[in-house]
Amino acid sequence: MQGVATRIKRATITALIGGCLVLANTSVAEPYTPKSDDEVVAKWKVLDDSPNIKSDQISLTQISDFIEQGQYPGEADYRYGRAKAWLQAKMNNTSPDAQTLYLYARVLQHQHQFDKAIKVLQRAISLDPSAINSWLLKANIHLVQGDIISAREACLALIGKASILLISACALEVSAQNGKLAESYQELARLYTVYSPTNEQEKQWISQILADMALRQAQADNALVHLQQIELNVAPVSLLALWADVQMSLNQYEQVIDKIGDIVNRHPVKDDALLLRLAKAEKQLNTNLEWQTLFAQRVELREQRQDSLHASELAQYYLYVDVQPIKALYWAKINWRVAKQINDRLLLENARSLLKSSQQDKETA
Template sequence: MKAAVVILCILNSLAGNLAMAQPYYPESDDEVIETLPPRGKSWFEIKLLRIKVKSSPAALQPVLDLASRYIELGRAESDPRYFGYAEAVLAPWLKSGQVHPEVLTLRATLHQNRHEFTSALAYLDKALALQPRLGQAWLTRALILEVQGNYAAALKSCLPLLKLASALVSQVCIASTQSLTGQIDSAYQQLMLALPAAQSEPLQNRQWAMVALAEIAERKGDSKAAEQHYRQALKLDRNGYLLAAYADFLLDRARYREVTELLRNETRADTLLLRLTLAEQALQLPTAQAHIVALAARFAASRMRGDTVHQGDEARFLLHLAHAPEQALKLAQANWGIQREPRDARIILEAADALDCPEQIQPTLNFLAQAKLQDVRLQPLVDRLSRSSS
């Protein structure tokens, strides 16, 4: 309990210090504030794309290629600075008189990454009004609506992909949504059938399908299949989302050493540092306390920036590391107002269970029941909270 008080004091102190801190303003747009470390092939690829954009400033395709690659790197490395680079690349085209649907779609993707879903959907609507057959816009729209828990609308946005995208992309979109609405077994089987015929698909698409299969299998309670899919995905490439999902899988099975091995060199991303710290705490490693303090500082800084992307993770930090269930529940409920994935439901249920206050989360319980969401990780919590409220 004493440690929890210390952490909360740190949070409050950091908030005050950050409020008084003076921002640094570059003297010109050309001033370099920080240079990201070279990342091998990706770094040279970016360099070539930047040369193409600079040599052909009136050409749209090089701009789209460069902005898309920055977004891919931002997601893979959980580094938001790449998203800022993508914004800068798109900015001149957004200010021009002619608005291109592809540019609007990429801007929507950037808003999606910041969890600004309302504005993202508005940009996508504009893009689709200009180009109704733009597959990427339909896919991004479906993904956002699924995260928001609007499953009927998400599925409706997946359907155009049957004609506008590859068989694998359309099947992942459909299966992912159906797996959250009481059709988990059929969704899993359909996606399993689609994967073997997709060997010519880009690596990114195949990995997306494998991660979707892993998450569906995990919700079904098939740990063996889930682990197999996670490991297959990791063989293709490592990215922040996959590492976090697999780390959660390992944490749920008390395989803490494996989590520390997986994430030892992944401390730059808050979401991965959180999972590493949870494993370190379980193992009573001396590094846990320093990482707890670091996370407290990072979350405090995010709040000062008005950044709500990591509210779910911060709620998890407050519940399991700061031992502050009241604050955890409050933040988890705020997060639930923005996104409604199974992991978002889980932190609400865990916080309410710790406080024994099912009445405060009745809307969440109602949503899960109406959606017919199947998840073996959530069901014991739902059953316990439902009994407490009756």
């Protein structure tokens, strides 16, 4: 595949416990207003099975389970939005405890309100300093923001609170983002073998981190080995996107179309990250336009809404599917304003390189 910048930020700490802000009016596209009341801009299935549930009638355990399902295909927008409303109502009615604050921070993190999420997590940790999930989420958010020191400190705060494997996975993921990818991968692979996690959620999380590290080193075969025990039909979006990237790096575009396409088609709401992979695979096969057309419609909608939350996907679309260097660089810059991991930097560099190459071609034409 063309490079690690094309991949979603997926091997993150939030994969165990459950990344761009909507900026000012600076989009390439003007704000869009439907021309009539009959115009359909987008279709969404109403997934609400319990529209009359009040915040004081739902427990934190139920909200936590509800949020947990948001990581799976077709569920994110609906579930995180509803959970946010429930949590805000609870916090307005009573002084929030550590778990309420942690769950609220998860919602904010999903919506890329990173600074606000950190402040909420600091309150949660002050109430319960031993809360493993709060420290893990804090580490992840700092990592996405490119704050390596704070991310490492959050991982080390887990000493005495979590297992050696969990602490090491947290710290080594940070180290891998700080110029020690090969060493971090080797050490985490060794620890995974030594400690053999029995918790299925922890096992999936570490396998995902290992696969991401391997792919970033152009070791797609090793990445596939780390993912081979994952049941794709019940996997979260981030892991499905990673699996698709691994397959495409091995030129297995048909497998991406078949497997990811089947999963996406089961859900009325389509995730941008998966539609992007399908469009990229289809572009490489050059046999159909189904997924490219569908994602082009999604891109148009995102631009009309000035939706910078999906800036990374938009930049990748204009880099690798509908190649438009100016737009690719525009969205890569918006993504970089908030997300500053290695993949984000490479996405920005690739967009700049594409624009420069395009300008040189015009000068020599």
